[in-house]
Amino acid sequence: MAKKTIVPIGPYHPLQEEPEFFTLTVEGEKIVDIDVRVGWNHRGIEKLSESKSFDQSTFLVERICGICSTSHPFAYTRAVEDIISIEVPERAKYIRTIIAEGERIHSHLLWLGLAGHFLGYNTVYMWAWKLREEILDVMEILSGNRNNYAMFKPGGVRRDINPDDIPGVVKKIDSIIPTLVMLKKAVIDDPVLHARTKGVGVLTKEDSISYCALGPTSRASGVARDIRKDCPYGVYDKLEWDMIVTQNGDVFDKLLVRVLETFESIKIVKQCLKDLPKGEIDAKIKNIPPGEGIGHIEAPRGECFHYVLSDGTNRPARHKVRAPTFMNLPTYKATVIGETISDATIILAAIDPCYCCTERVAVRTLKGKKIYDGQDLVKLSQEKTQKIKDKMGIK
Amino acid sequence: MIYIYYLLVLGFLATAAIGLVASWIDRKVTARVQYRVGPPILQPLIDIVKLLGKETLIPAGSSKITFLAAPVLGFASVVVVSTLLWLNNINFNQSFLGDLIVVLYLLTLPSISIIIGGFASRNPLASIGASREMKLILAYELPFILAVLVPVIQSGFSIKLGEILNFQAQNGAIIGSLSGVLAFIVIAMCIQAKLALVPFDMAEAETELIGGPLVEYSGSGLAMYKLTKNMLLFVLPFFCMILLMGGFVFSGIHIFYGILKYIGLVALITVIRNTNPRVRIDQAVRFFWGPMTIIAIVAVILALNGL
Numbered sequence: 001m002a003k004k005t006i007v008p009i010g011p012y013h014p015l016q017e018e019p020e021f022f023t024l025t026v027e028g029e030k031i032v033d034i035d036v037r038v039g040w041n042h043r044g045i046e047k048l049s050e051s052k053s054f055d056q057s058t059f060l061v062e063r064i065c066g067i068c069s070t071s072h073p074f075a076y077t078r079a080v081e082d083i084i085s086i087e088v089p090e091r092a093k094y095i096r097t098i099i100a101e102g103e104r105i106h107s108h109l110l111w112l113g114l115a116g117h118f119l120g121y122n123t124v125y126m127w128a129w130k131l132r133e134e135i136l137d138v139m140e141i142l143s144g145n146r147n148n149y150a151m152f153k154p155g156g157v158r159r160d161i162n163p164d165d166i167p168g169v170v171k172k173i174d175s176i177i178p179t180l181v182m183l184k185k186a187v188i189d190d191p192v193l194h195a196r197t198k199g200v201g202v203l204t205k206e207d208s209i210s211y212c213a214l215g216p217t218s219r220a221s222g223v224a225r226d227i228r229k230d231c232p233y234g235v236y237d238k239l240e241w242d243m244i245v246t247q248n249g250d251v252f253d254k255l256l257v258r259v260l261e262t263f264e265s266i267k268i269v270k271q272c273l274k275d276l277p278k279g280e281i282d283a284k285i286k287n288i289p290p291g292e293g294i295g296h297i298e299a300p301r302g303e304c305f306h307y308v309l310s311d312g313t314n315r316p317a318r319h320k321v322r323a324p325t326f327m328n329l330p331t332y333k334a335t336v337i338g339e340t341i342s343d344a345t346i347i348l349a350a351i352d353p354c355y356c357c358t359e360r361v362a363v364r365t366l367k368g369k370k371i372y373d374g375q376d377l378v379k380l381s382q383e384k385t386q387k388i389k390d391k392m393g394i395k
Numbered sequence: 396m397i398y399i400y401y402l403l404v405l406g407f408l409a410t411a412a413i414g415l416v417a418s419w420i421d422r423k424v425t426a427r428v429q430y431r432v433g434p435p436i437l438q439p440l441i442d443i444v445k446l447l448g449k450e451t452l453i454p455a456g457s458s459k460i461t462f463l464a465a466p467v468l469g470f471a472s473v474v475v476v477s478t479l480l481w482l483n484n485i486n487f488n489q490s491f492l493g494d495l496i497v498v499l500y501l502l503t504l505p506s507i508s509i510i511i512g513g514f515a516s517r518n519p520l521a522s523i524g525a526s527r528e529m530k531l532i533l534a535y536e537l538p539f540i541l542a543v544l545v546p547v548i549q550s551g552f553s554i555k556l557g558e559i560l561n562f563q564a565q566n567g568a569i570i571g572s573l574s575g576v577l578a579f580i581v582i583a584m585c586i587q588a589k590l591a592l593v594p595f596d597m598a599e600a601e602t603e604l605i606g607g608p609l610v611e612y613s614g615s616g617l618a619m620y621k622l623t624k625n626m627l628l629f630v631l632p633f634f635c636m637i638l639l640m641g642g643f644v645f646s647g648i649h650i651f652y653g654i655l656k657y658i659g660l661v662a663l664i665t666v667i668r669n670t671n672p673r674v675r676i677d678q679a680v681r682f683f684w685g686p687m688t689i690i691a692i693v694a695v696i697l698a699l700n701g702l
Contacts, residue, residue, distance in 0.1 A: 005519055005522075006519065007519050007520065007523065008519075013605065014601060014602060014605055015602050015603075029523070029676070116672070117602060118602045118603075119672035119673055120593045120594070120596060120600065120602070120672055120673030121593070121671065121672035121673070122425075122429065122593075122669070123428060123429055123669045123670065124672075125429075126429030126430055126431060127429070127430070130430045190671075190672070192594060192671050192672055192674060193672050195674060195675075195678055196672055196673070196674065196675065196678075340675060340676075340677075341523060341603060341604075342597060342600070342603055342673075342675045342676065343675070344603070345602055345603050
């Protein structure tokens, strides 16, 4: 029997910009077991949100993720609107959809570039990111910001889209399509890329369902699950677009789903810009009554879920966030075992992980041990602080 | 005395200078292909000088002497190879019988030095990288040597580089024949693997193994590896030119042709590395032992039949 070795990915690894730690147990080049640890960068966003007003929380949740910065405010504002049960004005819905889809385009292009980089294909990396710049310019024209658009508020959107900007924006989006088509062909028809990604890291349909995989990760395995279709929000039900579903569940299919979705998003943005109705952009919410609300939307990585509990004050009494990576990361265990170390990185990248959005405190319980509640955790934290203080001689 | 002059001036200084410029061309072209600006011309030299001034860290528990000697081994072998190649190019008769075999041996040493250094550094990532490098050597040496046989056969079973050059000076470059073209294809792919460039950079794969065997190297050790690699970027295309393309002739318009041939080869290497993703090690072994070996064998058979 071959000798088992441990190969670490992380806590800091050039593969990804975020802290994460995977311990790969390998026999030669083959992976036989894996241990996943996240939680190196817990930021306490949910707790922070309870100390901010409903309006301020929108900005806070925008900073959960740097890439899909619109999906969190979108889900959060929908949760708040769910508490009050109000409808958002039509124009605001269109603007929200445009921003959300623009973000999806840039997020998928960013992922495509990174996937190329992980495979050592740096030309794809640079080309995809060059294209992404154009989309960021479009977003800057529409919202004033390249990232973190700050367009959302409970009840509507914060800024209107200037009608004079629309022809320029459409022209800019049209201008990237030829390059995008070329890039798509270069990626999808490359035989070496096929050799590296086809049949690698297969997530079967059964596994995808039992792990509750979300977004492109599940759609690549043949599970037709998309919040935009299943539970339409914004104006997705009024537009013409297709859900991209492929059957194989390997890395190539995940790549294919994302590349083709980019084209669908372009279609959606163009339709929205064409049909943009006139009218109000804000429902002007005054008070938030006691109650609870949920909001879920399809972020570029999958379903993003927010739960907000209101006690009648101007702050959320409880705010719960579930980022898509929380559900997608465990599928790594189902896909990576039996593959080689060379493929471990691209299989991991194929779920488009975003660890810092996922970070939360988790308490593991063993059999017979008690489960900690909030008070216990506070006590534990105080004890630990005291220990450190004693050790350093601080009174 | 004259040989020491060759060793220092041609083998080391000229090769290093041309290698650094070639590496700059490679980086600049890559940058332009990728919509980037690219580095200034002195950047490769600045990198090396900067690394030489940095502290050399030796990982705890590693084999100290082996760890430090490994880069010197690779570097020394490249200097000797380039001296031999220059000698043959300047004067056909200056070399000795069997220098082709010596060159083939010495060209393997840089890779072996990387393996030794990787294993000596006692890092799991370096060990995986070193074992991949070992598999890669086993993969490409067979087709490489088979392809090198083509000019040997065509020049009337000569294992002296000078005679191969002499043959080409009289009968035209070997690449003009069918077997020469096939040998060129094989040698070009093997050069890519010997230089550890994409698609065969799995030993150093930065996104998987963080540099593989070089992960623990810093300071002058790393500088020496980088310089060795830059010099190989000159030595390997130069070797290919001597074997198949008539070498570098120092007279009149031929100097210009020589430079053109060299830049063409560097451009080919750059294009291959920018239009491919990295392959897996098993795929690389299959590629070299399958299609490449078959092409090389066909080339040898054609050469034996005088094609």
